[in-house]
Amino acid sequence: MMNATKVHISRHAAQRLAQRGISLEDVHLVLRLGRKLHRTGATFYFFGRRQIPRGLERELERLVGTTLIVSDGRLITAYHNKRAIAVIKKKSKRRRKLSPILGMPLETDPWRRCA
Numbered sequence: 001m002m003n004a005t006k007v008h009i010s011r012h013a014a015q016r017l018a019q020r021g022i023s024l025e026d027v028h029l030v031l032r033l034g035r036k037l038h039r040t041g042a043t044f045y046f047f048g049r050r051q052i053p054r055g056l057e058r059e060l061e062r063l064v065g066t067t068l069i070v071s072d073g074r075l076i077t078a079y080h081n082k083r084a085i086a087v088i089k090k091k092s093k094r095r096r097k098l099s100p101i102l103g104m105p106l107e108t109d110p111w112r113r114c115a
């Protein structure tokens with residue numbers, strides 16, 4: 001469970017929250033109640049129907065599909081997608097290491113094979 005008071009909001013995330021009508025209270029709810037998945041070096045918080053506590057269905061229905069991406073204690077971005085959990089699950093658990101020379105994945109770096 002993420003401590004919502006410790007999350008810093010990036011400039012980009014603040015812009016996206018405003019554009020998408022997601023309030024800071026909504027962010028706190030999603031961080032506290034949302035499903036947490038670690039993928040590609042970041043933490044995804046997804047708020048689906050199953051995360052709605054009984055009796056609060058009417059109030060929180062609007063948040064279904066809200067997804068927050070947090071990295072290093074900083075909210076990077078936020079968006080709505082009711083099927084985002086399927087996309088998030090397909091992501092790699094770790095970021096690929098890139099070649100410092102070519103900026104491509106190490107597996108495809110031709111210089112790595114020569115050494």
